[in-house]
Amino acid sequence: MTRTSTGKVFLVGAGPGDPDLLTVKAHRLLRQADVILHDDLVPHAILALAGPHAEIVNVGKRCGAKGITQDELNARMIAAARRGLDVVRLKNGDPAIFGRLAEELDALEAAGVPFEIAPGITAGIAAAASLHVSLTDRRTASRVIIVTGHHAQDSHSRKKIDWSALAREDATLVVYMPGQDFAALRDELLAAGLPPDIPAVIVSRASTPAQREWLSTLAQLDAAPRMESPSILLIGRSLARASLKSSPEHSALESAIAFAAELPLRG
């Protein structure tokens, strides 16, 4: 009796932003949830799918803003489930990719609350689709490396990323939360051995009507404009075929090609 009256926590991937890119399962869970605890930046069009009686709470932690702590969030999920409610913990993209999922799983397991993970389309995959590129290509990219440029993942140690093992010309590098210090990132990747003419693309708000892209090369990465969050940086030969949606005149692309033509060929 006690068991059947306990609710369940669903750790759900909201995907990159387009409601059409929710999974069928996530779509149903959102409609049926009693409580939705969501990250910052989940678009209104997705939250609007919730049922009329659902309690919807933004539990996001924007940099610098004073908000709910991880412990408070965990306690809230657990308390709601123990009241018999079905809780959707809605995370941007996929919960298992830079979603701080592990901390929440630990808390749910320790509390003995039943839970389930519903995967989502992660931003890197959505960005590739919108750019008309494959992340792997048997001619140019035999692997995909997913990393974060932002140290929020590791706020205790602020340890430096070792870019040397990531700087491979046969990989597509997908950098989540790349931050704004593109000059430092460029210098580190060039020092690690990536060629200056390798294509680099920043995609802001992938899959939404506000999507913007900026295509260039690693050498010019320091000239990247400030773009709206969430944004993602992709680097690799596989990006050479990227087609831009937000710049029909392809001016950034043309300037990148012109610039690359002036560079000596490497690697």
Add this chain to the structure above:
Amino acid sequence: MTRTSTGKVFLVGAGPGDPDLLTVKAHRLLRQADVILHDDLVPHAILALAGPHAEIVNVGKRCGAKGITQDELNARMIAAARRGLDVVRLKNGDPAIFGRLAEELDALEAAGVPFEIAPGITAGIAAAASLHVSLTDRRTASRVIIVTGHHAQDSHSRKKIDWSALAREDATLVVYMPGQDFAALRDELLAAGLPPDIPAVIVSRASTPAQREWLSTLAQLDAAPRMESPSILLIGRSLARASLKSSPEHSALESAIAFAAELPLRG
């Protein structure tokens, strides 16, 4: 007039197998398609979503089987679109992850046929969700490396994978099409510096009712049983918390823990 009578090719991710893990968009495209050209191993439950008049063709290339060539497949997609039909080219998982997408994009662009990519849940992400693990963890895994163990991606050169840059204890390694030669893979990863006690999990047919898992350590990887395709291998500290669905008695997990306890600690 000519333009409006041309159909469109949708390169669609079928996800890992569970129809519930299709995106809302993929679900709709499947229902509306005139022609569906699908990979091997797309489950019947997904193909059954097609409309009653859709033409459904398996264009998969099983190893060793004589089938349709890439050129024939490209020609078929293009011809159908030129007849004014909407074509869904349905790929397992996500099209941009080891889906031979680039070749098809080249052909479509060269032919001037309109196309769109609809992303899907890739198998590694579905496997992680089913195992109740996060692929990143700020304590143990700062990056995710996606690679294929199978050389079908690169059948011309059969070049060796350089595992040294992949063998990092702070990464989660996701190996698509890992093949069956787990003894050789274990030896290469140990030689590249990964510790023998690092958790390794094989997930077969992730997200389907036939899902099976085998959890062990890198040192014991050579003892992996033969499991049904498609399967995926995950290696990393983040897998230490994996919970198995298909083995409620957790015997493999217990044996792995007992084995790991006998090993000297490294790294």
